[in-house]
Amino acid sequence: MRSTLYNVAFDCADAFELAQFWSKVVGHPLNDDDLPGESTAAIALPTGLHLYFAEVSEPKTQKNRVHLCLRPDSTRDAEVERLLGIGATVAADRRNADGSGWVVFTDPEGNEFCVLRSAAERAAGEAASCDRADAAH
Secondary structure, eight states: OOOOEEEEEEEEEEHHHHHHHHHHHHHBOOOTTTTOOOOOOEOOOOTTEEEEEEEOOSSOOOOOOOOOEEEEOOHHHHHHHHHHHHTTTTEOOOTTTSOOEEEEEEEEEEEEEOOOOOOOHHHHHOOHHHHHHHHHH
């Protein structure tokens, strides 16, 4: 017996606005029945996983205990620039001179997430120790 991961839930102040930001991040639309002013919104990903946004009254007060790690289709650095352009904020830049590492961001409501190197960048022959650092993150 096992369980299958169905969704990743975000508590937030404005479900529709935060879902619109994440829709731009992942390149998939909100569900057709999600409208401004509603207390929940969702994005169905092609993998079957959903990003679910639900309004709560209390604000975020500390670091996430769980966060998303994204592997871009483009290069990590190109994705960093794209995310900055749609409203993400860099919380910590963990990129290394040898090309390894990642960047920690916050979304518009302060939820942390990371951008790793792309699969192509990992396959380009970088040192195995760099790959272990990414995998451990």
